[in-house]
Amino acid sequence: MNAAARALITVSAAFFMASAQAELPDPSRFGRAMEMGxxxxxxxxLDEGLPPDFEADVTGSGLMIAAAEGNIRLMELFVERGANIDYVSRIGEQAIALAAWKGHQRAVEWLIERGASLNPPDKTWSALHYAAFAGKTRIxxxxxxNGAKLDARAPNLATPLMMxxxxxxxxxxxxLVDAGASTTAVSDRGENALAWALRYNRLKIATLVAPPENVAEAVSAPPVAAPPPPQASIPAPPEVSELLNKLxxxxxxxxxxxxxxRQFMAAVERHRKTSAKQTVKAAPSALVISAKRGKAGAERAELVAGAATPAVQTLAEDAGAVDILRAIQEAQAKGQPTEELRRRFRAEVDKLRQSAQ
Structure with missing residues (x-):
C-alpha cells in the first residue's frame, strides 16, 4: 500500500469517526430525549459511543432520568449497556433516590432486585430521605x-425522620419512630426532630418525636415563625398544556x-387575561408548568399569585453548582426561563471537573 492510499484511509477513518461523534447529543438534548422516554x-x-453514565444538564445519567420517570424499559437499556446502578451524579444523587422521590415503586423494586445500594456514603441524600420527604409511605x-439505614445523614446532617x-x-x-429512628439526632444547626416540628408548627407530630413534657417546655419558648401560606393559583385550560406537550x-x-x-405564548396571554377576571388572593404573576414528557394528558399549567422575580436575577455571581441547580428548579416552578441558568450550571460543573483533574 503506497503512502497516498494510507493517507486516504486515515483521512476517511477520521471523517467517519468525526461524523459518528457529531451525532452524539449535548447534555441538554440528551436530557430532554431521556425525559421523553x-x-x-x-x-x-450508545451504539455510537455515548458513555452509559453520560449525564444530562440537570437530572443526571440516563439511568437516573429513567428511574425518575419510572421508565423500566429505558432503565433496562442503560444497565444492559453497562451503566453503574449506584452511579452518583455530580450533585450527589442516585437512581434509586430519584425513583423513591417520584414514587415509582416498581422502579425502586427493580433497582433493589439488581443490587442497588440503599445506603450511600454518609452525608449524602439517601433514597429513604427522598421517600420520607415526598410522603411515599409504601416506598x-x-x-x-430491605435494610435502608434509619438514621442516614444528609449533607446538612438531617435524618429521614427530620424530612x-x-x-x-x-x-x-x-x-420511622416505631422502627427505631433517633429522635435526638441533630442537624448541622443543632436542631432535632422536635425543633423541626415546632419550626413548621406541627404540634401533633411533635408529640410523636418527644415526651409531652419536652413538647410543653419547647412550646412555651418564643414562637418560631410559620412558613408562608400556599400561593393561590388558577388552573390553565387544556390548550396551554397541549401546546406545551407539542413544544x-x-x-x-x-x-x-x-x-x-408563538402559539404557546399566545395561549398563555389569553389565559392571563381571562384569569385576571377571577378572584385570587394576589395578582397572578407567573405561569407554572408541570409536564410529564411522553405522557399525554399528564401536563399541568397554573397561573400562580405573588411576586416572581426571575431566579437568574437573584442568583449571586459566585453561586456554586448546587445553588444554580436550586435556582433552575425554582425557575421551572415559577414558569421562568432556564436557559441562562442551565448555561451557568454547565459552566460551573466544568470548573469542578477541571479542578478535580
Missing part, C-alpha cells in the same frame, strides 16, 4: 424492609419550534 435515540447514541416501608417531620408526613414519622416533543426531536412557541 426516547429509547430509540438512547440505543443509537418508605419497602426501603426499611418527614418537615413535610408533615405524620404516618411516615410514626413508622417539548418538537424540542426533543430536533424539529423547528418557533411557530409552536
Amino acid at each position: 426516547d429509547i430509540r435515540s438512547a440505543s443509537r447514541w 418508605v416501608d419497602l426501603l426499611l424492609r 418527614a417531620v418537615r413535610e408533615g408526613n405524620e404516618g411516615i414519622v410514626k413508622a 417539548r416533543q418538537a424540542e426533543a426531536q430536533g424539529k423547528p419550534t418557533e411557530a409552536l412557541r
Whole structure:
C-alpha cells in the first residue's frame, strides 16, 4: 500500500469517526430525549459511543432520568449497556433516590432486585430521605424492609425522620419512630426532630418525636415563625398544556419550534387575561408548568399569585453548582426561563471537573 492510499484511509477513518461523534447529543438534548422516554435515540447514541453514565444538564445519567420517570424499559437499556446502578451524579444523587422521590415503586423494586445500594456514603441524600420527604409511605416501608439505614445523614446532617417531620408526613414519622429512628439526632444547626416540628408548627407530630413534657417546655419558648401560606393559583385550560406537550416533543426531536412557541405564548396571554377576571388572593404573576414528557394528558399549567422575580436575577455571581441547580428548579416552578441558568450550571460543573483533574 503506497503512502497516498494510507493517507486516504486515515483521512476517511477520521471523517467517519468525526461524523459518528457529531451525532452524539449535548447534555441538554440528551436530557430532554431521556425525559421523553426516547429509547430509540438512547440505543443509537450508545451504539455510537455515548458513555452509559453520560449525564444530562440537570437530572443526571440516563439511568437516573429513567428511574425518575419510572421508565423500566429505558432503565433496562442503560444497565444492559453497562451503566453503574449506584452511579452518583455530580450533585450527589442516585437512581434509586430519584425513583423513591417520584414514587415509582416498581422502579425502586427493580433497582433493589439488581443490587442497588440503599445506603450511600454518609452525608449524602439517601433514597429513604427522598421517600420520607415526598410522603411515599409504601416506598418508605419497602426501603426499611430491605435494610435502608434509619438514621442516614444528609449533607446538612438531617435524618429521614427530620424530612418527614418537615413535610408533615405524620404516618411516615410514626413508622420511622416505631422502627427505631433517633429522635435526638441533630442537624448541622443543632436542631432535632422536635425543633423541626415546632419550626413548621406541627404540634401533633411533635408529640410523636418527644415526651409531652419536652413538647410543653419547647412550646412555651418564643414562637418560631410559620412558613408562608400556599400561593393561590388558577388552573390553565387544556390548550396551554397541549401546546406545551407539542413544544417539548418538537424540542426533543430536533424539529423547528418557533411557530409552536408563538402559539404557546399566545395561549398563555389569553389565559392571563381571562384569569385576571377571577378572584385570587394576589395578582397572578407567573405561569407554572408541570409536564410529564411522553405522557399525554399528564401536563399541568397554573397561573400562580405573588411576586416572581426571575431566579437568574437573584442568583449571586459566585453561586456554586448546587445553588444554580436550586435556582433552575425554582425557575421551572415559577414558569421562568432556564436557559441562562442551565448555561451557568454547565459552566460551573466544568470548573469542578477541571479542578478535580
